[in-house]
Amino acid sequence: MMSTSFVAMTSRGRGTADKELQTVHREVVVVGGGFAGLALADRLGRDDVEVLLIDRNNYHQFKPLNYQVATSQLGISEVGYPLRGIFRRHDSVKVAVGEVVAIDPDARSVTLADGTVCTARILVLGVGVDANFFGVPGAEEHCYPMYTLEDAERLSRRLISELDRVDSPLGITSDIDVVIVGGGPTGVELAGAIAENLRVVIAPRYDGGIASKVTVHLVDHGDALLKPFSDASHSYARRELEQLGVQLHFGTSVTSVSADGVELGDGSRIDSDTVVWAGGQRPPSLIADSSLPVGHGGRINVNDDLTVTGHDGVYALGDIALIPDIHGRGGETTSLPQLGSVAQQSGQHAARNILADLAGRDRSRFKYRDKGIMAMIGRGAAVAEIGRGRRHIQGHVAFLAWLGVHVMLLPSAWQRLAAVSSWVTDYGTSLRPRRVNVG
Template sequence: MTSRPPGPEDGGQQVVHREVIVVGGGFAGLALAERLGREDVEVLLIDRNNYHQFKPLNYQVATSQLGISEVGYPLRGIFRRHSSVKVAVDEVVAVDPGERSVTLSDGTVCTARILVLGVGVDANFFGVPGAEEHSYPMYTLEDAERLSRRLIGELDRVDSPLGVTDAVDVVIVGGGPTGVELAGAIAENLRVVIGPRYDGGITGKVTVHLVDHGDALLKPFSGASHSYARRELEQLGVQLHFGTSVTHVSADGVELGDGGRIDAGTVVWAGGQRSPRLIADSALPLGHGGRINVNDDLTVAGHDGVYALGDIALIPDTHGGNGGKPASLPQLGSVAQQSGQHAARNILADLAGRDRTGFRYRDKGIMAMIGRGAAVAEIGRSRRQIQGHVAFLAWLGVHVMLLPSAWQRVAAVTSWVTDYGTSLRPRRINLG
């Protein structure tokens, strides 16, 4: 990396230059930087956190199934064998695609021959009054830990020998994979893990509600998966509220679009995603949902040398999966990871003066966990459906292999064997 002192041409700001700058240490940025690191390409990876977080498992941190160290892993540890990859822990406050540069929180300007944006997305509260102030989003490891402290505190209150007369209700907004997996895990905690161990009838004192404006859970899945997920959640005691939306969130409950109300001290928001302000305020070409329009080679439309990857990018589905109409790929970890790997190959081609190639996503399917022995998976582009114990084991296998370190894989498997094989899951210590 080269740097120079501030001068009049850059307004007195420190300027550093690197061959490739990657903003975001998620699935896409990680895959790209690792591939370039193996080729000794000079890379600066910038992230506000010093760790990579495995977002699909955040809900298990929130429900005390896994610890933080099993879901988050230090970025510098991941790249310890790649000396050409350097990690900067800082906040990017501005992006200039024309100059292929980013500005950090202290005013430092980082420029690159090739700029890669993989910043991910934020929670979308859709302007619902009180939602941002009073609900618990589920998009970061910090979110998961904050919710964990809340849930443990509520369970401690219910289990108090002094007695609790009022009910404890948890409302989850959104019936997608995050909402379904979280609802199942919380309900299972109450019914299977904690309930049988206490004489006070803790299960009857806590109710889990899931609210969705549609008429089915897991919308991207098939009808068979919709029915299976609904049946399994209802058997766990989850109260499902379909065909209505949350119109207001307060400290003591939610108002519904059908005029109803649910009294609840804990509201979890799993209802949508939006582009972060960093992207919304930039000069990047934005499409549906505020995501960045990219070409099939993953470069940003109109900005050669700038790539956008993962959830923030509108990546064309070259298979024409929307009835032959132009479509974009879904916001999945597998899409992010594969796009990072392909962008790395195109960047190597850029540096060598070769032509880029178009990205073709290898669709391996989608899956969701509902509880012990209960999951759904739809395999491949044809979406061959499996459910129950087979899907449950497949879910565990896929997720453990995607963890970035061998230590995390061993720790996760150990936790899951104890968690799903027994009723011995310990409640975590609450420090907040």
């Protein structure tokens, strides 16, 4: 049972009630409502374990589809779903909306922005990651990152505003250049969706050739797109994006960003009012400011049972954790990639280990079931590499596989139905509606 004890009281201004700062104790406290936290809380809830799930938002966001919100393919309600709705059948799982500002792994506690301290018998950390701008001058101030639903909605408003700006009573009087930094799955999928939007959906509705006035640039410091994929996927993604009119800039990096463009490492410049950052991610400063042990990229070191090294009773999951790959590819010690499937499976396995903890049994090692990787490029165009052996498929088969996998991962039946309906209209016709800007 959850217990509450009052530890401090602070007086607020005249005419307001005194604010009571409190300590809340729960058997399991989970920080983060992403794939890992959701899977873990759902599994523990089915066994009536008392769980407090804390997230800064009151909804779970399906991050792999954020780019489709940015390009008006899906609405917010199809990508974000209320956390309390997800756990409505689990009376033992409670949701708290709040910002965690401090972590004490020794006390197995977290402190919220309002001063509330949440302690636990078992603490689980799955807070996700933030954009990593790598210290590039102006990037944080002027770029549009793509890591939250708010980011996606902000970019959507920007793209619509740009189209409205150039479609003036005098005709299309200026160019639009959209720069996307990063050639990984997020950058490739976003570049393909924007370019396809312009050529297939938007251009036929305008006079004056708006598609010829808009250029999508993708900048990557490497020599290929989708680096974790095979050479066949690299070539296919490049060919498909170039056919959509995307200008690819390989072998150079962005050295600075301003309000009206980017400077590249090769000395060139691209004038642009819209620069999207898909070039890297890092754990939030909350992790670095704690006493948690961190390794490569600032991610938390964990044991093969997913407990934090040196902190029994504390688990770290998903993108913030350096989870050992116990299969030992090539005989080397490696960590698993930052993928939604890794996060989801780690959440499910950590739940089983927590049930073992509560029952006094031994924990088991986490073994990731590698089902493969995939990326969407446009209608009828995608790449997928299936299984640990990475069997390559591309084109319409990979496109349908991408749709099927992503729709099944959505947390509610309503979202699945809505997404399928949107995709049938979107990919089967050119009837995608232009969203409106409010405010």
